[in-house]
Structures are given as structure tokens and as C-alpha cells.
Amino acid sequence: MFIKLFKYSIRDVARSKWLLLYGLFFLLLTEFLIWFSSDTSRAVVSLLNVIIIIIPLVSIIFGTIYTYNSREFVELLLSQPISRKSLYHSIYLGLTIPLVMAYLIGIAIPLIIQTDIDISILLIILVSGIALTFIFVGIAFTMALSFDDKVKGMGFSFIIWLSLSLIYDASILLLIWLLGDYPLESALIIVSSANPIDLSRIMVMLKFDVAALMGYTGAIFQRFFGGLTGIIYSISVLLIWIVALYFIGRIKFNRKNF
Amino acid sequence: MILKLINIIFCLCLINSVELIAGIIYVNPKDNSGIQTAVDKAKDGDTIIINKGVYKQNSIVIKRNLTVIGKGEAIIDGSIADGSIIYVESTKVHIKGLFFKNVKRTAIKDNAAIRLNNSEGSVIENNKILNGFFGIYLARCNDFKIFGNKIYGYSKTESSSGNGIHLFRCTTAVIKDNYIENHRDGIYLEFVSKANIMQNHSLLNLRYGLHFMFSDGCDYERNKFERNGAGVAVMYSKNVNMRNNQFHNNWGSSAYGLLLKDIRDGEIINNKFDNNTVGVYMEGSNRLDFKRNDFIKNGWALKIMGNCVDNHFNQNNFISNTFEVATNSKQSYSYFDNNYWSGYTGYDINRDGIGDVPYSPVTLFSVVSSNNPEALILLHSFFIQILEVAEKVFPSLTPETLKDKKPLMKRIND
Numbered sequence: 001m002f003i004k005l006f007k008y009s010i011r012d013v014a015r016s017k018w019l020l021l022y023g024l025f026f027l028l029l030t031e032f033l034i035w036f037s038s039d040t041s042r043a044v045v046s047l048l049n050v051i052i053i054i055i056p057l058v059s060i061i062f063g064t065i066y067t068y069n070s071r072e073f074v075e076l077l078l079s080q081p082i083s084r085k086s087l088y089h090s091i092y093l094g095l096t097i098p099l100v101m102a103y104l105i106g107i108a109i110p111l112i113i114q115t116d117i118d119i120s121i122l123l124i125i126l127v128s129g130i131a132l133t134f135i136f137v138g139i140a141f142t143m144a145l146s147f148d149d150k151v152k153g154m155g156f157s158f159i160i161w162l163s164l165s166l167i168y169d170a171s172i173l174l175l176i177w178l179l180g181d182y183p184l185e186s187a188l189i190i191v192s193s194a195n196p197i198d199l200s201r202i203m204v205m206l207k208f209d210v211a212a213l214m215g216y217t218g219a220i221f222q223r224f225f226g227g228l229t230g231i232i233y234s235i236s237v238l239l240i241w242i243v244a245l246y247f248i249g250r251i252k253f254n255r256k257n258f
Numbered sequence: 259m260i261l262k263l264i265n266i267i268f269c270l271c272l273i274n275s276v277e278l279i280a281g282i283i284y285v286n287p288k289d290n291s292g293i294q295t296a297v298d299k300a301k302d303g304d305t306i307i308i309n310k311g312v313y314k315q316n317s318i319v320i321k322r323n324l325t326v327i328g329k330g331e332a333i334i335d336g337s338i339a340d341g342s343i344i345y346v347e348s349t350k351v352h353i354k355g356l357f358f359k360n361v362k363r364t365a366i367k368d369n370a371a372i373r374l375n376n377s378e379g380s381v382i383e384n385n386k387i388l389n390g391f392f393g394i395y396l397a398r399c400n401d402f403k404i405f406g407n408k409i410y411g412y413s414k415t416e417s418s419s420g421n422g423i424h425l426f427r428c429t430t431a432v433i434k435d436n437y438i439e440n441h442r443d444g445i446y447l448e449f450v451s452k453a454n455i456m457q458n459h460s461l462l463n464l465r466y467g468l469h470f471m472f473s474d475g476c477d478y479e480r481n482k483f484e485r486n487g488a489g490v491a492v493m494y495s496k497n498v499n500m501r502n503n504q505f506h507n508n509w510g511s512s513a514y515g516l517l518l519k520d521i522r523d524g525e526i527i528n529n530k531f532d533n534n535t536v537g538v539y540m541e542g543s544n545r546l547d548f549k550r551n552d553f554i555k556n557g558w559a560l561k562i563m564g565n566c567v568d569n570h571f572n573q574n575n576f577i578s579n580t581f582e583v584a585t586n587s588k589q590s591y592s593y594f595d596n597n598y599w600s601g602y603t604g605y606d607i608n609r610d611g612i613g614d615v616p617y618s619p620v621t622l623f624s625v626v627s628s629n630n631p632e633a634l635i636l637l638h639s640f641f642i643q644i645l646e647v648a649e650k651v652f653p654s655l656t657p658e659t660l661k662d663k664k665p666l667m668k669r670i671n672d
Binding site: 173184210 | 509510511513533534535555556557558577578580581600626629630631632633634635636637638639640641642643644
């Protein structure tokens with residue numbers, strides 16, 4: 001049953017013009033940056049700056065709108081003998097997988113064909129992009145299920161995006177400024193890696209700005225994130241986010257009185 | 259024909275007579291008397307040839323102008339006693355092709371493989387030094403040459419290690435084509451004048467690849483400094499010129515490609531600084547001319563403190579550095595013109611190759627992170643970028659006077 005629903009859901013999402021536009025945007029952006037940057041490393045850093053803003057934003061908006069729009073379809077299906085679990089899976093995966101595919105095609109193809117990019121850097125970019133899509137679709141899903149009012153749901157999704165991508169960093173800077181006299185390094189590692197957007201940024205930064213990070217404070221970050229434990233830690237944090245949001249969404253979906 | 263023959267005979271005679279005047283003394287490892295006896299026996303101008311083998315000897319004192327040549331792998335191992343392996347206390351000594359090993363480390367004496375005191379016109383050439391405490395140590399020497407030596411150390415801490423080539427109160431030196439690895443300082447100069455340091459390769463030294471203290475009028479060219487604590491430190495000196503050197507991969511919390519402290523009147527031309535934590539760090543340095551240098555992929559290309567005055571930066575390339583210029587002052591008394599900055603985003607309407615909008619290379623974030631180093635974790639953050647834009651429009655924290663008024667649109671290639 002799940003397969004059938006999943007196929008339907010994917011077909012429905014893939015028909016959307018927005019998805020095509022999303023993939024095309026990444027393709028053009030990557031092409032543009034490769035062409036106009038003097039070297040690959042700067043192109044990748046610029047690319048990353050756009051990715052960590054655009055992926056969460058698009059995932060959250062697209063996810064919320066889609067969930068609200070498919071509400072009647074969900075109600076119809078739930079009147080049939082279909083388990084809520086397989087319906088949830090088909091909608092959640094049907095939403096994330098086309099977004100992930102569009103991202104992968106848009107980013108990976110130009111980078112692999114036209115640059116001599118290091119495989120570890122490519123992996124970091126791809127993994128963080130995929131993780132961000134899953135996390136923010138999860139947030140959108142949860143928000144859309146929590147509020148029946150479309151405007152309210154959209155508003156809260158947007159506020160969450162804004163907090164994680166802007167306000168969070170602003171608070172960290174404030175924290176540093178206020179508590180600058182204390183040794184903050186380990187606390188900063190924990191606080192900043194708790195945010196998936198910051199975590200993706202830090203992972204790429206460690207690859208490209210090693211020289212700058214060799215100063216005393218930077219070396220602490222470098223030592224933590226650069227090693228194997230750092231990689232395992234980063235991936236675990238991303239996985240915890242994905243799994244937690246998946247379960248929250250599932251509980252909400254199961255309990256929801258449509 | 260006959261004339262030619264006579265000529266040849268005459269020449270042969272001349273060579274023989276030279277040999278008669280300047281004797282050759284051979285030393286073999288089996289001779290019990292050792293190198294010191296041969297040195298004592300020799301007269302001024304004699305040549306001592308040390309044959310292949312291992313000589314466990316120390317404190318060989320040379321008091322005449324001799325030529326000492328190693329034939330094959332002549333190893334002199336100094337581990338048997340405290341002290342330098344060779345002491346030279348005479349003028350015009352030529353030491354060539356020897357292999358020195360294991361000099362005793364002490365905290366009291368500066369033991370070295372080759373030590374010259376009050377010597378003039380000496381040449382030290384193509385020697386190999388392994389685990390010398392100090393490699394080649396010269397005090398109060400004039401007019402000498404140090405060529406093509408390979409010096410390897412086993413330094414672990416700064417306080418327990420010596421320098422590769424150490425010059426103290428010397429004048430007119432040529433130091434060329436040496437390879438120096440893992441000492442405290444690769445080449446150290448204190449109260450030296452008119453030294454010419456060329457084509458050396460200095461790497462993995464704990465402190466500096468090349469270190470000037472109170473040394474005026476020195477030049478160094480085409481050297482390569484890699485993975486040292488700091489590439490080159492020039493301190494309390496004037497008229498030091500630096501050309502065509504390379505500073506690579508000097509990484510660490512206080513690691514610089516080039517550290518300039520209290521120096522003045524020098525030229526820094528055509529050097530390449532890449533992948534250093536800080537490319538150039540300058541403090542109290544005045545009237546320096548930076549021209550056609552490449553700063554590539556450094557953490558900070560240039561850290562210039564507020565007490566630097568009248569320095570000129572022209573036609574340099576600043577490419578893909580994390581931070582281009584950092585400073586601790588709101589004023590700048592140095593001048594930046596016609597440099598290429600890869601971070602420049604301005605335009606060039608009249609197409610003369612010079613950007614129409616001045617470029618300020620000091621970013622808000624470089625100011626913030628030099629006050630609070632922990633803020634470095636926010637590098638490339640979206641929030642920081644928004645702040646940067648705001649700061650560009652209304653500068654409040656970055657120095658307004660530190661600006662390149664004529665930034666170049668294209669990179670300068672030599």
C-alpha cells in the first residue's frame with residue numbers, strides 16, 4: 001500500500017513547476033559560481049552560503065504549502081482502509097525525496113563535471129544539503145499539522161527558519177560579546193553545533209579556512225570537528241534532528257483529528 | 259708543436275711546485291693520531307684530506323689557514339665529549355664535504371658542528387650536519403661564505419635546541435643554497451651587517467625559518483620557508499630587503515609567514531605568501547615598500563598594527579584569503595594603492611582597469627574576531643554577512659582611512 005501511495009505522492013510533487021525551478025536554480029547558481037569565480041574553493045564557499053539559506057527556506061515554505069494543500073486528499077484517503085503510518089511515510093518521503101533529487105542534480109552534476117573538487121568536500125556539501133532538506137520538511141510538516149489556520153502555520157514555520165538561520169547566530173555573537181572574558185570554546189562548540197544550519201556551515205568552513213582556524217581558538221574548533229569523532233558527532237547531531245522531527249510529525253499525524 | 263710541449267712541461271712543473279709549497283696531508287680512520295695531529299702538523303696553506311670512514315673526535319682546533327676536505331663519506335662523530343667538533347680560530351679556512359654528527363647539547367656552551375671565531379675570508383661548503391646542537395656558528399667573523407650545506411636537527415623544545423646557522427657580530431656574509439631542517443631558528447643573525455642570504459630552504463624549525471635581530475643592510479632573496487613556527491622574523495633592523503622569497507604553510511596560534519617588528523626602510527618585493535595563518539604581521543614598522551607580492555589563501559593576509567607608519571602597498575595580489583587586512587586601530591598611516599583584491603566587488607565604468615569605488619579590506623568580522631577570537635566560529639554566517647553589508651554602508655567599527663582608492667580589476671601576473 002505504502003509503495004502505491006508513495007508513487008502517487010512523488011508524481012504529484014514532481015509535477016510541480018516549483019520543484020523544476022528549484023533544481024534549475026541550483027544548476028544555474030553552481031554554473032554561474034564556477035564560471036565567475038577565480039578558483040573552485042571560493043566558488044564552493046559562496047555556494048554553501050546560498051545553500052544553507054535557500055534549502056531551509058524552500059523546504060519550509062514548499063513543505064507547509066504542500067501539506068496544507070493535500071489536506072483534503074489525506075482526509076479522503078483516511079476514510080479508506082489505509083494505515084495512518086503508511087500514509088504518513090508516503091507524504092513525508094514523497095515530499096523530501098523530490099526536493100533532495102532536485103538539489104542533488106542541480107549541485108552535484110556541475111561540480112563533478114566541471115571542477116576537480118575534493119571528494120570529502122563534495123560529500124559534506126551533499127550530506128548537509130540532504131540533511132537540511134529532511135530537517136526543514138520535518139519542521140514544515142509538524143507546523144502544518146499543529147495549526148489548522150494556514151497563515152498561522154506559515155508564519156510559525158517562517159519564524160523557525162528565521163530563528164535558526166539568523167537570530168541563533170546573533171544570539172551566539174551576543175553571548176560571545178557578553179561573556180568574552182570566560183573560556184567559551186567548548187560551550188560554543190556545543191551551542192553552535194546544535195543548530196543544523198550552523199553545523200553545515202562549520203563543516204565546510206573547516207575544509208576551506210584551515211589557515212585562519214590555526215589561531216589558538218580556531219585550533220580548538222579544528223581539533224574537535226576535524227577528527228573522526230567530530231565527523232561522527234556532526235552526523236549524529238543531524239540524524240538526531242531528522243529522527244526527532246520524523247517522530248514528532250508521526251505522533252502529530254496519528255493523533256490529529258482530521 | 260715544440261712550443262706547445264714546452265708549455266705543457268712548464269705547466270706541469272708549476273703544478274708540482276705548488277704542491278711542494280702547499281702540502282697535502284691525508285687522514286685515515288685507522289690512524290690513531292686522529293685529525294687534530296694532522297691539523298697541528300700542517301703549515302699555512304696546506305690541504306688536509308680526510309678519507310672515508312668514521313672519526314669519533316671532538317674539539318679539533320684549527321689555528322692556520324688550511325683547507326679541510328672530506329673524501330667520500332668522512333663522518334666526524336662528536337658524541338664522545340662536550341664541545342664543538344671543529345673550532346676555527348684563523349683566517350681563510352676552507353671546510354668542504356665533511357659529514358658531522360651528534361654534537362653534545364648543553365645549556366652552558368653553544369656547541370656547534372663547525373664554530374668560527376674571529377675568522378676572515380673563510381668558506382664552508384657542501385657539508386652535511388646531522389643532529390648538531392648548533393649547526394654552523396660564527397662569531398665576530400668577516401667576509402665569509404656558507405654554501406650548499408645540509409643541516410638536519412632533532413629539536414624538540416625551543417629552550418633545548420640550537421640554530422642551524424648562527425651569526426653573531428659578523429659583516430659581509432654570503433649564505434647560499436643551504437638546506438636547514440628542524441632547529442630552533444633555521445638561520446639566526448644578531449648584530450650582522452651586509453649579509454646576503456640566497457636560495458636557502460628552511461623548514462620545520464620550531465621558531466623561525468630566518469631570524470634577524472639588530473641586523474642592518476641585509477638582503478635575502480629566493481629563499482623558501484615552510485612549516486616553521488613563523489617563516490621569517492625581522493626585528494629591530496633597518497634596510498633589510500626581501501625579494502622573491504616563498505613563505506608556505508606556516509601554521510599555528512602565533513605563526514606568521516613574515517613577522518616584522520620595529521624595522522624600517524626596507525623593500526619587500528615579489529614574495530609569495532600562501533597558506534599561512536598570518537601572511538605578514540607588522541608592528542612598529544615604518545617606511546617599508548611592499549610591491550608585487552602574492553598573498554594567497556592565508557588566514558589573515560596582513561595584520562598591521564596601529565603603530566606602523568608610512569608603509570606603501572602597491573600592486574600586490576590578495577587572493578582567496580579568509581581575512582585580507584586586520585588592524586587594531588581606527589586610523590591607518592599606511593598607504594594602499596593599485597592592489598588586486600579578490601574580495602573587491604566594485605565596478606569599472608571607464609574601463610581603465612582601476613575600480614571606481616574605493617575598497618576597504620578590513621571587514622567588520624575581522625575587527626570583531628580580533629577582539630573576541632571565539633567569534634571565529636561564526637565565519638561565513640548569514641547574520642555576519644548582513645552585518646558586513648550594514649558596516650560597508652555606514653562604517654562604524656572599521657578604520658575609514660585604511661582604503662585602497664585605486665583597486666585593480668584584474669590580478670597582476672609577472
